[in-house]
Amino acid sequence: MSGIYVEQVRKVFGNFEALKSVSLDVQPEEFTVLLGPSGCGKTTLLRIIAGLETETSGTLKIGDRQVNGVPPRGRNIAMVFQNYAVFPHLTIFENIAFGLRMKKMLNSEIEPRVKKAAGMMHIEHLLERYSGQLSGGQRQRVAVARALAMEPEVLLMDEPLSNLDALLRLEMRAELKGLLAQSRTTTIYVTHDQVEAMSLADRIAVMHGGHIIQYDRPIEVYQNPANEFCGGFIGNPPMNFLETNRENGHCKVAGARLPAPRAGSERVTLGIRPEDVVVTDQTAPEHLTGQVTVVEPLGPHNLLTLSVDQQLFRVTTAADSPIRSGQEVHLALAPGRLRWFDSENGQALH
Amino acid sequence: MITERTLPYWLLAPSLIFLLLLFAYPFADAFFIAFRAEGQWTLENFRTMIEDINFGLSFWNTLLLVLIVVPLQLAIALTMAMMLTKIRAGRDLVLYVWTIPLGISDLAAGVVWLALLSERGYINTILSSLGILDGPALWLSYETPVALFIAVVLAETWRATAIVMVILVAGVQLIPKEYNEAAEIFGASAWKRFTKVTLPLLKPSLQTALILRTLLAFEVFAVVVALGGRDLPVLMGEAFLWQFDYRDNGVASAYAVLTLVISIAFTVLYLRVLRVKEEAQ
Amino acid sequence: MADITPDSLKDERSFLDRILPRWNVWQWLFVTVCVILCLWVLLPIYLLVLSAFSPRDAVFAWPKAFLPTDISTDTIAFFFGVRGVLSAFLNSVLVAALTMIISIGLGAPAGYALARFRFRGKDSFRLMIVMTRAFPIAILALPLTVTFIKLGLYDTVFGVALVHSALALPFAVLISSSLFMGIPFELEEAAWTMGCTRAQAFWRVVMPIATPGLAAAAIFAFVISWNEVFAATILTLQQPTLTAFLLTTLSESPLYFRFAGGFFLVVPALIFIFAVRKYLFSMWGIANR
Numbered sequence: 001m002s003g004i005y006v007e008q009v010r011k012v013f014g015n016f017e018a019l020k021s022v023s024l025d026v027q028p029e030e031f032t033v034l035l036g037p038s039g040c041g042k043t044t045l046l047r048i049i050a051g052l053e054t055e056t057s058g059t060l061k062i063g064d065r066q067v068n069g070v071p072p073r074g075r076n077i078a079m080v081f082q083n084y085a086v087f088p089h090l091t092i093f094e095n096i097a098f099g100l101r102m103k104k105m106l107n108s109e110i111e112p113r114v115k116k117a118a119g120m121m122h123i124e125h126l127l128e129r130y131s132g133q134l135s136g137g138q139r140q141r142v143a144v145a146r147a148l149a150m151e152p153e154v155l156l157m158d159e160p161l162s163n164l165d166a167l168l169r170l171e172m173r174a175e176l177k178g179l180l181a182q183s184r185t186t187t188i189y190v191t192h193d194q195v196e197a198m199s200l201a202d203r204i205a206v207m208h209g210g211h212i213i214q215y216d217r218p219i220e221v222y223q224n225p226a227n228e229f230c231g232g233f234i235g236n237p238p239m240n241f242l243e244t245n246r247e248n249g250h251c252k253v254a255g256a257r258l259p260a261p262r263a264g265s266e267r268v269t270l271g272i273r274p275e276d277v278v279v280t281d282q283t284a285p286e287h288l289t290g291q292v293t294v295v296e297p298l299g300p301h302n303l304l305t306l307s308v309d310q311q312l313f314r315v316t317t318a319a320d321s322p323i324r325s326g327q328e329v330h331l332a333l334a335p336g337r338l339r340w341f342d343s344e345n346g347q348a349l350h
Numbered sequence: 351m352i353t354e355r356t357l358p359y360w361l362l363a364p365s366l367i368f369l370l371l372l373f374a375y376p377f378a379d380a381f382f383i384a385f386r387a388e389g390q391w392t393l394e395n396f397r398t399m400i401e402d403i404n405f406g407l408s409f410w411n412t413l414l415l416v417l418i419v420v421p422l423q424l425a426i427a428l429t430m431a432m433m434l435t436k437i438r439a440g441r442d443l444v445l446y447v448w449t450i451p452l453g454i455s456d457l458a459a460g461v462v463w464l465a466l467l468s469e470r471g472y473i474n475t476i477l478s479s480l481g482i483l484d485g486p487a488l489w490l491s492y493e494t495p496v497a498l499f500i501a502v503v504l505a506e507t508w509r510a511t512a513i514v515m516v517i518l519v520a521g522v523q524l525i526p527k528e529y530n531e532a533a534e535i536f537g538a539s540a541w542k543r544f545t546k547v548t549l550p551l552l553k554p555s556l557q558t559a560l561i562l563r564t565l566l567a568f569e570v571f572a573v574v575v576a577l578g579g580r581d582l583p584v585l586m587g588e589a590f591l592w593q594f595d596y597r598d599n600g601v602a603s604a605y606a607v608l609t610l611v612i613s614i615a616f617t618v619l620y621l622r623v624l625r626v627k628e629e630a631q
Numbered sequence: 632m633a634d635i636t637p638d639s640l641k642d643e644r645s646f647l648d649r650i651l652p653r654w655n656v657w658q659w660l661f662v663t664v665c666v667i668l669c670l671w672v673l674l675p676i677y678l679l680v681l682s683a684f685s686p687r688d689a690v691f692a693w694p695k696a697f698l699p700t701d702i703s704t705d706t707i708a709f710f711f712g713v714r715g716v717l718s719a720f721l722n723s724v725l726v727a728a729l730t731m732i733i734s735i736g737l738g739a740p741a742g743y744a745l746a747r748f749r750f751r752g753k754d755s756f757r758l759m760i761v762m763t764r765a766f767p768i769a770i771l772a773l774p775l776t777v778t779f780i781k782l783g784l785y786d787t788v789f790g791v792a793l794v795h796s797a798l799a800l801p802f803a804v805l806i807s808s809s810l811f812m813g814i815p816f817e818l819e820e821a822a823w824t825m826g827c828t829r830a831q832a833f834w835r836v837v838m839p840i841a842t843p844g845l846a847a848a849a850i851f852a853f854v855i856s857w858n859e860v861f862a863a864t865i866l867t868l869q870q871p872t873l874t875a876f877l878l879t880t881l882s883e884s885p886l887y888f889r890f891a892g893g894f895f896l897v898v899p900a901l902i903f904i905f906a907v908r909k910y911l912f913s914m915w916g917i918a919n920r
Contacts, residue, residue: 372771457874610767
């Protein structure tokens, strides 16, 4: 298996800079997820790696082979498309065999490869059908089987689960994870769904505005977001942010006095994830005070929306919590889970 | 060199060259022929055209045909399009039947109505069995210009309403059902819904249909020849006559140029009038 | 409640009430108008076909019979026996076939370019294509007679096919462009990632999917040519198409001859509409935008 090395790749469409000098090094057998909101450049980056889009500048390597200017067919990749791209005029068997036939493989080699790939995706019974007779989930399976049958150096997936309904997506996600861990193929996977990214990735590259903001293990990205955007984009509900001023090495936030971070400008932002906050009726100097505005019972827990220092703040409580909207509550922040950001540029402060 | 950048141009080139040779060149040539005689620029061809005994007649006949046929077709096609939205069973069959004339040429349409309207034809048979006629009667001759004109109107309406209908049906399909349903919930009657919701939303299609039909209606030719020979002069018929019988390319081209100018004038007029209405809404 | 006896259940509606569906006045009106409009289209065609398949002397019959009591191929046989008819018929088929090949052969690549690429001049090209609709056929055909005489194309099947292709090409470009646009680009890209060159992806993936639509567009071109009268007539003399032959002989030919000719003009139309009925709306929708 080969790694994928992207160095300072830029992409300009007309006068729009979709990628602003992006670098990425995916290790052999690693599963990297490109995560970001729509328009962040993640799909463009994937398409450049596939050779479907031409980079404006920068270098690309697959393994130790530089692939700038190499057409997609010469890159030894396989790709799963968002809308599956299952050829409607070919049977499922021929769809999976398509790439193998292009490699001029013999029928005797093709058949076992197709059968094996179909077996992995549990679609052996569909091989004689056409895509028009298949459901969305089945088409998705065909698309993945087709990519796996190629036995590529690199597997590229562009939002492959985004067109499935929620339940099917959950099922496919787990299945994909098991399958790809087995096949040990170097994979780049594009998604805007942070849960998918957390679940699947060895490493997540969070993209925003044509930049890679953070490229790290999922738990790192979750616990130590590189900036406010990462903290706000990952996690549902997202990280809470409270803006404040530093005063003599301390910060006053909603009635609490907290030790300020050492670096950063005058304005700083406190960040904390909802699950790291405990609602209590006890006052303490380090407890925040807020007023509950909305209580949403979600089943396993209740989601509270509060107004803290006139800023939006979300916490979760037990489902049987007696707290009602309008009530004033105190919030205990888990020690060690507080994150500080520079309010000027949103960068994390350590 | 064929590269990713130049590929689209290579793909376009054949049709572009073809259209330049067989559209742009003859188009320019037509003006050249119409405005030149004996080696110099002249209006001689146009003078010959206007002074010709049939010119006025052919001009007014054509104009009158357009003014009668086009609104008639629009009304029938609109009725058909609206009915198609209501039909539950057999919609595809009805639609198929109504679109049959799409593929029928003007010459064929003329012959079809000739079979109906000839002296001993089917329509006369019906009329006499109803006691309106005593026996065979001649409709399609120079002695009965009004009847001949009506015959052409019938044949043209019969043949070319389908085009208008298809454009309108396609337009109706683009209108989301929700608009009508919303209007219904707010208490609009069927007629109100038609005039206040469907018709305004159908305007782009109506405009397209109107322009297209008018352009084609000015070219009316073979229907007229099939039904009346030379007894009902129209512009294209005169152009044909000057070319084919009198062998005068110049005057024929003058007729063609005139037809083009009228067509463009009508198109501009439609665009103007329909846009003004849009602003007034 | 009164007892229900067999007597009280007796259907007291009249016979007509029982066989007719229970519609209100408006529904009856609706169905009537619908039927009238269908007959308005069908009846004239039926009567033409009836005329064409009656014996020759039936044209003089009075009053006319509306039912096929006297079917005969006498008129049709006479029609094909007339000198020039058969060759005119073959010319029409040839011209239409050539038109089909030229217009699709040149138009489909342009349609593909419009559907798949972004390039300078794309909008102007599209506008030019749409504009060609505004040209009366006379303004093309009249000057071309002169040019064609010089080039030796006058009175040839190929010459007429060229003019007909000029008429059909804009349609071919617009129709094929929308056909290709309807085929997801992703399919081609998928083929590229699986080892295809651009050309291979086109032939192996795009063409098989586009073929039925292109065939419909080709039939469309065929009918444009088959139906065209004006240019075919002024550009030919010894080698007329069927329409040209019929038009030039109209005044001196007997009625039954014209009916048979009309029949052979109409038949392809019926087949055409039937063959492409699935594509009718997309094609006319595009062609008339």
